[in-house]
Amino acid sequence: MSGVIDGQTWHVGKQSFIETQGAKFPDELIKSGGESQSDAKTVVWVARGQTAVAIFAISDPIKASAPAAIAELHRLGIRLVMATGDNEATARTIGNELKIDEIHAGLSPADKIKLISDLKASGRRVAMAGDGINDAPALAGADVGIAMGTGTDVAIESAHITLVKGDLSGIARAILSSRAVMRNIRQNLFFAFIYNLAGIPIAAGILYPFTGTLLSPMIAGAAMSLSSVSVISNALRLRTMKLRA
Known part of the structure; x- marks a missing residue:
């Protein structure tokens, strides 16, 4: 200025x-x-x-929750990269204290976009967390943009996920939640496949030549409803999931 x-x-x-x-x-x-x-x-x-x-x-003091949040992200196998517009000395002091894996200082908004593009080009899936106006372009360019609810409106609008409390531990919770959801989806697909693989031939009368067994339409309809109920019940287990982070 x-x-x-x-x-x-x-x-x-x-x-x-x-x-x-x-x-x-x-x-x-x-x-x-x-x-x-x-x-x-x-x-x-x-x-x-x-x-x-x-x-x-x-x-700008480090948040009390930051060290534990970063340790949890490391435990989840996440590689952490600091991308800041601040000077090299300050960035390295804070980054080393928090055990950040990779530190990039003195970056402009364009530099942050290039860093994300380079990481994606190397085959990495990139999630970007930020709260400022200068972070907005990088948030939009990442595979997943994570904005802090305490940040600027521009950053929030550019992100895919908003952490309402602005706490870094929310990132670990989001990762754990998404992994649990994907695991649940695979379970539901497996159960539905096995159920239909066994149920459809029986409903079609495959056992009739051997045992004389036939399913009435009423029983077949009830069995189909039971299949849907089992999938929904398995999905509802997510509501009781307890996250470590």
Whole structure:
């Protein structure tokens, strides 16, 4: 951001932006900025004219639930990649603390889209979680976009899933739920196939030449209804499922 106050030009933003304005950085400010970044703080630079004169060190504490949520995702076999617009030092400090597998810092919205495209091109299925306006294009480009309910409307509209509480542990719960649903679908298909494989020939009279057994239409109809009830009952088990995450 740049503006003019009382005839003096001011610039506020990340270091790379201030550099594009031709500003010089005093050694003491560079040292302070580096120390703040090493402490996992985001540094905003202020330049007056062609000289950097101040920094703001902004801290965004890690959510208390984040370490446990990330550990659960690792247990589920998920590889975690951090994609942030923040500086390298801050990103690596936080990423290493949380045991993130891969860290990409200083990314623009376009860079995030490219990262997702590269991951998908390598054969990976990519889920992207984010809450900001800058995350919206990447959320839309991922196989599954996950927005935080506490985030921006643009991010929520671009995502496929919205975590109402904005808690990272919701991602693990969503994965566990989806796996349980797919497992239940396969079970239902298997049960329906076996049931029909056995029931249709009997209803057609395959046993009649050997045992004289025939099914009346009433019994056959009841058996068909029972098949549907068994599938529905199995599906309803999902309502009682308890998730670890």
